[in-house]
Amino acid sequence: MASSTAVSPSTPPSTRRRPARRSGDPDVPTVRLRTAVAAPARPAPARPARGATAVTTVTVLVPAHDEEAGIAATVEGLLAQEVPDELRITGVVVVANNCSDRTAEIARRYPVTVLEMDDNPDKKAGALNHGWRETARDADLVLTMDADTVLRPDTVAAMAAAMRGNAVLGAVCARYWATPGRGLAWRLQRLEYARYDDLRDLRGWRVSVASGAAAMYRNHALEQVAADRDGSPWDGASLIEDYALTLELKSRGWRVAAAKGAHVYTTPPSTFRAVWRQRLRWGRGGMDECLKRGWSPATRQDVLSYVLFGFSVFFRVLFVAMLALMIIYEVPFRYALIGLVPLGVMWLERVTSMWRVPDRGFRDVALVAVVLVEDVYGFFLELCAVVAAVRCLNAHRQAW
Known part of the structure; x- marks a missing residue:
């Protein structure tokens, strides 16, 4: 059962207005009102005067599952957004999704809307769908973000400018970027994020997925997806709902990109075990979505990437096997200086990526200089992807 809390402290619970149901809307879970929250009522969009710039409205959805440690920083970052006159944030909505901690209680301390879902089988996708149906369908743009992510003050404005x-x-x-942390797992992921950012720059900010850490959608596009499905833009059956929605948008002719001027800080997994679980879900979810849709304009680039990854792993295993056989049979090694050129290029690329990491330190420089540690981490991620592929091909059940 899902429950929601009121937006306006000045309106008694018995007289609060709910969004009008539209034709074709799916049944919305029964809403049970809890204690009221201190949040401003959503103002009606003003009609621009003749010759004035139209106002673009944005509603923010923050699905949160047991995020009491970080929800305050996330909400404060949203409330501190600096937006131009032609942009208006009409609501910040925290969807407390199957929470067993104080996430909702902490969120209620701020002027935001809090919706609680006590029994949500669709996890993050279900929370996003519920928040969108209840609060966001009248907005021009919808920003979704993880509850462990903090926006810089100009992030919403930069993302909206890209859309406009x-x-x-x-x-x-x-x-x-990775939020401040400690430990080898955190440091390696921080370097990985910087390298991925460089790759998006080389691709002209085109992306394969509108990352769920912080993504802004055109509401008209969400309505299109919802109309062709069960009235919900996000697929509750997908392991990675952000990638599934990205493919749905691409299949309808929409483009997806990264906003060059928009930056956020997100919290990566703190242990290698947690990294393994996360990447296994990402890898399995991506492969499932491609198999589900087959070869199409929306998936072909990603399918080719999986094929190239398979060849890369094959040749890496072949190289290691060749080295092992040479050692076993005592075959003499011969070195050629030209063989060091690829290694030098790789090292230079890693150094330049590391140099763009915010607040880099000596340990970051040392990790890149040694090379070996990052290579072992790369093998770890490749092994995770291989396991995900095997489970996908064997139809092994994967869950959150």
Whole structure:
């Protein structure tokens, strides 16, 4: 059962207005009102005067599952957004999703809307769908973000500017950095994020997925997806709902990109065990979505990437096997200086990526300089992807 809390402290619970149901809307779970929250009522969009710039409205959805440690920083980052006159944030909505901690209680301390879902089988996708149906269908743009992510003050404005400047964009995502942390797993992921950011730069900010850490959608595009499905833009059966929605948008002719000027800080997994679980879900979810849709304009680039990854793993295993056989049979090694050129190029690429990491330190420089540690981490991620592929091909059940 899902429950929601009121938006306006000045309106008694018995007289609060709910969004009008539209034709074709699916049944919305019964809503049970809890204690009221201190949040401003959503103002009606003002009609621009003749010759004035139209106002673009944004509603923010924050699905949160047991995020009491970080929800305050996330909400404070949203409330501190600096937006131009032609942009208006009409609501910040925290969807407390199957929470067993104080996430909802902490969120209620701020002027935001809090919706509680006590029994949500669809996890994050279900929370996003519920929040969208209840609060966001009248907005021009919808920003979704993880509850462990913090926006820089100009992030919403930068993402909205990208959307306003390109009518074919159905979604944009932010560029993300790792929040301050400690430990080898955190440091390696921080370097990985910087390297991935460089790759998006080389691709002209085109992306395969509008990352769920922070993504802004054109509401008209979400309505299209919802109309062709069960009235919900996000697929509750998908392991990675952000990638599934990205493919749905691409299949309808929308483009997806990263907003160059939008930056966020997101919290990576703190242990290698947690990294393994996360990447296994990402890998399995991506392969499932491609198999589900087959070869199409929306999936072909990703399918080719999986094929190239398979060849890369094959040749890496072949190389290791060759080295092992040479050692076993005492075959003499011969070295050629030209063989060091690829290694030098790889090292230079890693150094330049590391140099763009915010607040880099000596340990970051040492990790890149040694090379070996990052290579072992790369093998770890490749092994995770191989396991995900095997489970996908064997139809092994994968869950959150």
